[in-house]
Each structure stands twice: as structure tokens, then as C-alpha cells.
Amino acid sequence: MITNNIFVDAITWDLAFSKYANQPRDLEQPGNTFTKNIIYSTKDSKLFLVYEPNNVGLSDYNLFYTINPESPNWNLQWWKEKYDFDEHSIEADPLFVDYDNDDFSLMSDSWAFNIGFQQIDLANVGPRPQDEATPPKGDLNLDGTVNIQDVQCCVNHIQGTQDWGSSADIDGNGEVNENDLKEIINIILRE
Numbered sequence: 001m002i003t004n005n006i007f008v009d010a011i012t013w014d015l016a017f018s019k020y021a022n023q024p025r026d027l028e029q030p031g032n033t034f035t036k037n038i039i040y041s042t043k044d045s046k047l048f049l050v051y052e053p054n055n056v057g058l059s060d061y062n063l064f065y066t067i068n069p070e071s072p073n074w075n076l077q078w079w080k081e082k083y084d085f086d087e088h089s090i091e092a093d094p095l096f097v098d099y100d101n102d103d104f105s106l107m108s109d110s111w112a113f114n115i116g117f118q119q120i121d122l123a124n125v126g127p128r129p130q131d132e133a134t135p136p137k138g139d140l141n142l143d144g145t146v147n148i149q150d151v152q153c154c155v156n157h158i159q160g161t162q163d164w165g166s167s168a169d170i171d172g173n174g175e176v177n178e179n180d181l182k183e184i185i186n187i188i189l190r191e
């Protein structure tokens, strides 16, 4: 079931119905449904490429849009006539909020809602900054684990040959001394 997706500006093919590359025929998965999707193209990509027509059981209630409907690559009519699909689909501009800035949420008067498309919450879609990981307590050298190396770091700090800052003050009393060393050792022993 392929439903409620937005496909924008595929380069070569907008939609290719195939089996997985190099898989034997008995791994075909026939009868998929393709409904309530938005296919949007400002490229001269081929709309449909069909290697395995059996893989599609139903295609309907989709919204198609191209800036170049006269292109031979825009083979929607061929698809409809050959497979008798997409009787209730429409060709219309889906009215993205801000295509130029990759905001593909839909304006409230989008035609896509007429085919049953549900607005997708795009707030958490796409790359986003990773939360800064909080190092475990006692991990002076920030390698993600507390082990003998951190003990050595703490010893070095106490001896003044290295400075691990406040992260070496495990018990938080404002100074780095043997008690912090013991804390690190206890953390290691507890794990």
C-alpha cells in the first residue's frame, strides 16, 4: 500500500513499478495499491516506467502535476488507457505552501484534499541537528565510556599535568581530588 505520499521532482522516473533489482520473479509482490499520492514534476522526467505491471493492483485517487504536460515523458494518458487506472485521479497544482523553499505542506484550498489526501506534518521531516549528547558522569575524555583512561585523566588532573575542567569534579564540591578519583573508580565498578 503506497498512500498519502508526496513525490516531487524525480530526475529520471517519477514512478517506476519494478521488482527489486536482481531478484527472481517469485519475489515479486503483486497487487500493491497506489492511492492518494501527489506526484509533482518540474523536470522532464518520465512519469511512469512499468517493468512489472502485476505489481500494481490499483492506482487511483492520485494527484498529478507537471509544468510540461505536452512532454512525451508525461505518459499519464498512456497509463490510464493501458491499465485502466486512475479513473478518479486529478491533474492539478497541489498548491504547496512554499515550493521554492522546500515547504511541501499544502494550502488549505489544495485540490489534493478532494482526493482524500491527508496533510502531512512536515515539522520533523528531513535532517535536523543531533542533540548534544550528555557525556556519562566520570567520562573525562569524552569517549562515551567510563574506564581506566578516565581514572588516568583524573590522576593527571590532580597532578596538574592535564586540565579536564569541571568534568573532573565528579562530586561537584569545587575541587578535584582523590574523592573524585574514588567516584570514577566506583562508577567503573558499578558497571
Ligand SMILES: [Ca+2]
Pocket (backbone or CB within 6 Å): 138, 139, 140, 141, 142, 143, 144, 145, 146, 147, 149, 150
Ligand atoms: Ca572516558
Ligand SMILES: [Ca+2]
Pocket (backbone or CB within 6 Å): 168, 169, 170, 171, 172, 173, 174, 175, 176, 177, 179, 180
Ligand atoms: Ca571533587
